[in-house]
Amino acid sequence: MVLLRVLLILVPVCANEPATAASPLEGSWFGERGEPGTGHLIQWLVHRRSDGTYTIEFHIYRDCSQPEIWLETGVWRFSKNLYFTMTLEVDGTPTDVDNPFYQDTYRVEGITPTEMRYTHLKSGRAYSVQRVEREFLFPGCAHIAEALSNMRIAPGIGRGGTPRPEMTGRGHAVAHSASLARPAGIT
Numbered sequence: 001m002v003l004l005r006v007l008l009i010l011v012p013v014c015a016n017e018p019a020t021a022a023s024p025l026e027g028s029w030f031g032e033r034g035e036p037g038t039g040h041l042i043q044w045l046v047h048r049r050s051d052g053t054y055t056i057e058f059h060i061y062r063d064c065s066q067p068e069i070w071l072e073t074g075v076w077r078f079s080k081n082l083y084f085t086m087t088l089e090v091d092g093t094p095t096d097v098d099n100p101f102y103q104d105t106y107r108v109e110g111i112t113p114t115e116m117r118y119t120h121l122k123s124g125r126a127y128s129v130q131r132v133e134r135e136f137l138f139p140g141c142a143h144i145a146e147a148l149s150n151m152r153i154a155p156g157i158g159r160g161g162t163p164r165p166e167m168t169g170r171g172h173a174v175a176h177s178a179s180l181a182r183p184a185g186i187t
Contacts, residue, residue, distance in 0.1 A: 023078045024111050026050050029129035048076055059138055081108045
């Protein structure tokens, strides 16, 4: 029943899209950012598969200590310059797919083979990720300590996207890059 609701939501988005080559969003992507006012570093690693499913793992580091970790799984689609996600599970617990907290829409601002920039439509938050190998591992503590000591965060940047009920106090990674190309067909 849940799968049927997911398909009913996502299929109309792509119904008029012809079958094409692999989406430029497929693959493994890594992002990180400092959380303003907290000294915390938030990282995420997402694996988007060609079958329209994804897995994303979040790590929050506090003073280079053992990270808080959570895992989300769901479905995604990319149509024109819009990227849609629906979270189906958080840490193995099914979500309420009818709850808008688990449905996100982003505008892809730019993409190259190695980097992507996108903006959450509801919140206006901008994100940037780097393409990585499937076997990529989260950086070690030395990287975390260096990143925390070098943090330069604009005032007022907070959690990205719409906070989900079980993610209160958590955020998404964000960075900015001026050198990305716009996706094909975007003016």
